[in-house]
Amino acid sequence: MPCKICNKKTRKLINFGNFPVAHRFKKKNQKEKKSKLALSCCPKCNLVQLEKLFPLTDLRPRFEWINYNEPEEHLDKLVNIISKLKGINKNSVISGVSYKEHTTLGRLKKKGFKNIWSLDMKKDLDIKLKKFNLETIQDKISNANINKILKNKKKSDVLIARHILEHSYNTKDFIQSLKNLVNESGYIIFEVPDCSKALSDCDYTSIWEEHVLYFTENSLKKLLIDQGLNISYFEIYKYSYENIMIIITKIKKSKNFKKIYKKKTPININWKNLKKDRFLVRNKIQKYRKENYKICLFGTGHSAFTYLNLTKIHDLIDIVIDDDKHKKNYYLPNSNLKIQNSSVLKKFTKLCLILGVNSESEKKILLRLKKIKSKLVLYSVYKRSKYSF
Ligand SMILES: [Zn+2]
Numbered sequence: 001m002p003c004k005i006c007n008k009k010t011r012k013l014i015n016f017g018n019f020p021v022a023h024r025f026k027k028k029n030q031k032e033k034k035s036k037l038a039l040s041c042c043p044k045c046n047l048v049q050l051e052k053l054f055p056l057t058d059l060r061p062r063f064e065w066i067n068y069n070e071p072e073e074h075l076d077k078l079v080n081i082i083s084k085l086k087g088i089n090k091n092s093v094i095s096g097v098s099y100k101e102h103t104t105l106g107r108l109k110k111k112g113f114k115n116i117w118s119l120d121m122k123k124d125l126d127i128k129l130k131k132f133n134l135e136t137i138q139d140k141i142s143n144a145n146i147n148k149i150l151k152n153k154k155k156s157d158v159l160i161a162r163h164i165l166e167h168s169y170n171t172k173d174f175i176q177s178l179k180n181l182v183n184e185s186g187y188i189i190f191e192v193p194d195c196s197k198a199l200s201d202c203d204y205t206s207i208w209e210e211h212v213l214y215f216t217e218n219s220l221k222k223l224l225i226d227q228g229l230n231i232s233y234f235e236i237y238k239y240s241y242e243n244i245m246i247i248i249t250k251i252k253k254s255k256n257f258k259k260i261y262k263k264k265t266p267i268n269i270n271w272k273n274l275k276k277d278r279f280l281v282r283n284k285i286q287k288y289r290k291e292n293y294k295i296c297l298f299g300t301g302h303s304a305f306t307y308l309n310l311t312k313i314h315d316l317i318d319i320v321i322d323d324d325k326h327k328k329n330y331y332l333p334n335s336n337l338k339i340q341n342s343s344v345l346k347k348f349t350k351l352c353l354i355l356g357v358n359s360e361s362e363k364k365i366l367l368r369l370k371k372i373k374s375k376l377v378l379y380s381v382y383k384r385s386k387y388s389f
Pocket residue numbers: 003004005006007008042043044045046047
C-alpha cells in the first residue's frame with residue numbers, strides 16, 4: 001500500500017493477521033467480521049501507519065457506553081502555554097474540533113477567554129448518527145464545508161485538536177480543513193500519542209485498528225512541516241504508560257523558523273521479535289498453569305484485546321474480568337471468553353493476573369486485590385508496567 005501522506009511505496013513491517021474491532025463485544029458464538037491488521041513504514045515520511053485501513057463503518061460504535069480516556073494532568077500547563085502565545089489575548093478566538101477539547105476549553109473559559117467555540121457535530125459536521133466517535137468526526141472534518149461552518153463562527157486564533165490526527169483516514173485533507181478554520185496568523189495545536197517507545201520496545205498495546213498513524217517526534221514534525229505548518233512549540237509530556245506529544249504550529253512562517261528534526265526512532269516491531277515475545281509470554285504463563293494457577297485477564301480495553309490477539313494466548317486464559325457492568329455477559333471479541341465481574345476471583349486460591357488496564361486503574365485494582373486471600377502472581381500487558389512480562 002502507498003504511504004497515506006506522500007503516496008510513495010511503503011516498507012512492510014509486519015502483518016499481524018485478521019481481527020475484529022476491539023469494541024465489538026459479542027454474544028456467545030456470534031460471527032465476527034475481521035480485517036487485516038498490518039503495519040508499514042514510509043521511507044520518505046518515516047511514518048509508521050496501518051498498511052490497510054479498517055472500513056470506517058466497522059469502527060463505528062455499537063454501544064453507547066464505550067469510552068476512551070486520555071490523561072489530562074498536563075492540560076493546566078497547556079492552557080498556560082496557550083495564554084502566553086505571541087499575539088494571543090483574552091479576546092482571541094479559541095476553538096476545539098471535538099468533545100476531546102471540552103476540558104481544555106473549559107479551563108480557558110475559566111481563565112477569562114471570552115471567544116470560545118467548538119465544532120457542532122450536527123450543524124457544522126452534518127453528523128446524523130446517534131452513535132459515533134472519532135472515526136466519524138475525523139472523516140467529516142476532512143470533508144467539511146468550511147464556508148458553511150464559518151457562517152456562524154469566527155476564524156480561530158488558536159484551534160485545538162487533541163487525539164484525533166492519529167485517527168485521520170485522509171490526513172492531508174484533515175489538516176487542510178483545520179488550516180481553513182484558522183486565521184492567517186493563528187495557531188493549530190495537536191496532541192498525539194508518542195509511539196517512539198512502543199516502536200522501539202515492541203509495546204503491542206499501542207497498536208489499535210483506530211489509530212492509523214503511529215507518530216514519533218521525527219515523523220510528526222515532518223508531516224506538519226510538509227503540510228505547510230511551522231512549529232512554534234513542541235513538548236513530550238511523560239506519562240507512566242504512554243507519553244504524549246504536544247505540538248503548536250503556525251500557518252505563517254516566522255523569521256527565526258528552523259527545521260528541527262529529531263533523529264529517527266528505531267523500529268523493532270517485526271516477526272522475529274514477535275515470535276520471541278510470544279514464546280516468552282507463553283512459557284511464563286504455562287509455568288503457572290502447571291502449578292494450578294488460574295490465569296486471568298483483568299481489563300478488556302483495546303490494549304488488552306490487542307495484546308491477546310498479537311501474542312496469541314487466548315488458549316491459556318481461564319477467566320476474563322471487567323467490572324464495567326455494561327460488559328457483563330458479553331464475550332471478548334476474537335475469543336470465546338466470557339467477561340465476568342471481579343467478585344469471582346475470591347473463589348480461586350491461586351491466581352495469575354494479567355493486568356490489561358492503564359496505570360491509574362492498575363493502582364486501584366492492586367489496592368482491592370490486597371483483600372483477596374488467594375496466592376497472586378501479577379503480569380501486565382504494558383511494556384512499561386513494572387509487572388510487564
Ligand atoms: Zn510517505
